[in-house]
Every structure is written in C-alpha cells, then in structure tokens.
Amino acid sequence: MATLHPAPRFTLIDGLKATLAKALGDHLLEANEAHGELLFTVKRESIEDALRILRDDHKYQQLMEIAGVDYPSRAERFEVVYMLLSLTANSRIIVKCSASEDTPVPTVTTLWPNAGWLEREVFDLYGVLFAGNTDLRRILTDYGFEGHPFRKDFPLTGYHELRYSEDEKRVVYEPVELAQDLRQFDFMSPWEGADYVLPGDEKADTPPVDKPKTTEKPSDTGAGAKTDKQATGKVGAGAPDEKDGGKGAPAPEPTEDRPARAARKGKVGGSAKATEPKKKPKAPAKRKPAAKKKDSE
Template identity: 75%
Template sequence: MTVLHSAPKFASNEGVIDVLTPALGAMLVSATEEHGEVILTVARDQIENVLRLLRDNHEYQQLMEIAGVDYPSRPERFEVVYMLLSVTKNHRLMVKVSAAEDTPVPTVTTLWPVAGWLEREVFDMYGVIFAGNQDLRRILTDYGFEGHPFRKDFPLTGYVELRYSEDEKRVVYEPVELPQDLRQFDFMSPWEGAEYVLPGDEKAEADAKGGKA
C-alpha cells in the first residue's frame, strides 16, 4: 500500500513573515499580508540577492511571473512585482521593488533564464530598464514602436495606426484617426418626445402629471 504525503505547508502567512523578516534583514523594506498573499517590498539594488536567498534557502523554486505597475504620482512611479512559488511548501510569495525611469532594476536572469522574456515584457509595456539583461528588446509591440502602452499617461488610442496598403503592397503607419461614420450623438432617449406610451411607462406619465400610477 502506497501512502501519499502532502507537501509541508506554512502554518500561516504570519509564520512566513516571521521567518523571512530576520532572514532578509536590511534588504527588506516592509512585509505585509494583503488579500491572503504575503508581499515583501525589498531594496531595488538587492533584488537579485533577495530572490537567490528565497530560492536557495527557503525553497521558492519557481519564478511564475514578473509584472509591472504604474503609479504616476509617486517619485518612483513603477513597481516591479516578482511572483514566486514553492512547490515543496505549496506557498506563493510576492516580492516588490520600486523604480523610476532612470533607476535600472538588476536583472534576475542569473537566477532564472525565463526572466529574460518576462523582463522584456515589463520593459516594453512600462519602460523599466533591467540592468544586466543581455537582450532587452521589445517583445509585444512592433519594431519602431514609440512609448510604453501600460503607462497611465499613454493615450488609449495610441499614436499611430497601421493598415495594409494595396497600392504599396505593405503595411503602412499613419496618424490615428477616429472616424465617426454612421454615428449620431444627440443624447436623446428614444422615449423622450415620443407620441405614444410604451408598456411600463404609465407610472412615469402619472408622475409627470402629479398623480400616482
């Protein structure tokens, strides 16, 4: 008979914070629990050391994702969020650093090669620079694209639009135009000014006359 043992788990998120706070020491800025997740904010220049320690000493083996967030009103407007998974402890962890346009974040491709693609996504969408990434090119937008689409100050329409030109037999770029063909904006409800009463509108008609339906 084979007995299956479940992977060991932390007793609570508080227990995770109690263990990791002294382990990270001065590299740790803050440790909180939000929406059931442990979030560690660490010093930007120590991110590689922090993630190496979490991987090698605390069994967070997998880097699941690297994401960006934009807070334009902050002095360092960007957050870079690393999402880790411990398959042995069955536990997830989020690690954050802050950055500005001119403050590069150290690459973690030295720890997980897959970080190269993830860092490229954050660079493409937000403009965050990852120092040490040997292939920091755009990955989601087109060649020659200007700007970073996930920044809060990037226009929803973008700056250019592209189409295939039958005359030139190639894709061409043109300034964005927003044609409003076949659209009217009189902002009048179809019920206003009608010469008939639709079923269910008897109450509105009675209220208009000062009565009750």
C-alpha cells in the same frame, strides 16, 4: 497504498513573515500580510540578492511571474512584482521593488532563465529597464513601436496607426488623427471627487426658487365642470357615417372630378352567365354487348 507527498496541503504562514523578514535583513523595506498572502518590499538595488536568499535558503524554487504596476503620481512611478512558489512548502510569496523611467532594475536572469521573457514583457508594456538583461527587446508590440501601452498616460488609440497601402503595396505607419482629443489625462477619478465641475453638475449648486408654482384653483389647470362635460360627449358626433347610413340612404357625393364614362357600345352579356363555369358535356352511355346465339338454334 496511498502515496504521501512531503508538501503540506495548506500553506501555514504563521511565523513565516518574521522568519523571512529576518532572513532578508537590510534588503527589506516593508513586510505586509493581507488576504492570506505575504508581501515583501525590498530595495531596488538589492532585488537580485533578496531573491537569491529566498531561492537558496528558503526553497522558493520557481519564479512564476513578473508583473508591472504604474502609479503616475509617485516619484518612482513603477513597481516590479515578483511572484515566487515553493513546491516543497506549498507556499507563495510576493516580492516587489519600485523604479522610475531612468532607474534600471537588476536582472534576475542569473537566478531563473525564464526571467528573460518576463522582463522583456514588463519593458515592452511599461518601459521599465533591467540592467544586465542582454536581450531586452520588445516581445508583444511591433518592431519600431513607440511608447509603452500599459502606462496610464498612454493614449487609448496610440500615436500611430498602420494600414495596407495599395499604392506602395506594403503596410505603412501613419500618425493617428483624432476627431476628439483623448490625450489629456488628469489622473483624477470622478468617483473619488474631482476638483472640477463635471458635465451636468453645473446645476447642482443652483438655489431653489423662492415661490414654487402651484395650482390653487381648477381654472389654473383647465379642469372644471365645463371640461368634464365636453369630455363625456361623443368625440365622433356629426360624422358622415352617422348622417348617411341606413336602408334607402342616397349615395354619397363623388370625391373626384373625373368626367363620366361614355356608354359602352355593343351587346353586353349578363355578368352572371359570363362568370359561371361551363358545364362539362355528359359522356355517352355505353351499350351492352349483344348476347351470342346458341349453336342449337
């Protein structure tokens, strides 16, 4: 017997945007629908009340994730994004609010206990403060770490580096020394059009030459009948291998000034006999045993 689950198989968001927007009321700033998902932007000071309404009145029981986003060009550069899940309606929505470095966001640990870890992660990586979180400590970076790694103005190498010191027998922190400056960011994408000249683009505005160089006759390029005739000739003509060769040709001249060797003293055997292998002596023939005499003889 098949078991039917009360949750629908597919999320139906037709009319859901208007329903949730009406429920949020004055807490809501903007509601959008994109890529089959609903996104609600609420006031920062009302984030706890808005999420409580969604949890208690519309059955979004689970807080799946809290993420941070950094937009350095904005007045309130950070966005805190809350992702909610309704198990009974099989529906996911996204709720977000904006914040700056000195404007804390109300904590939602009063609604979901797991929000404590998620808020610590956003604080550690982005520097967003959460008012009411009693344990707002770093969770990913080391103790005493300075800065927030996911900010878009944070240098790629950090401000400090650590190494093990053999002299002090412990891990020490030292300022990062860079051979090339990587700490200047203009937040301008070269693909969208930078307001400065990129390396290699300084020749783009160079006007073309008035009269391009042309080769109107073969003599300008070195071509012609004379060059073709030389090209068809044999490159190695007159080489030593053509002059001295064949049967009865004299030996080539020596290439070294080494004096001649003195004649070898004593008898010199023939090289043929000296290099031939010695033949093994033949084994003596075996004698046949004599026949035994018969007793009658």
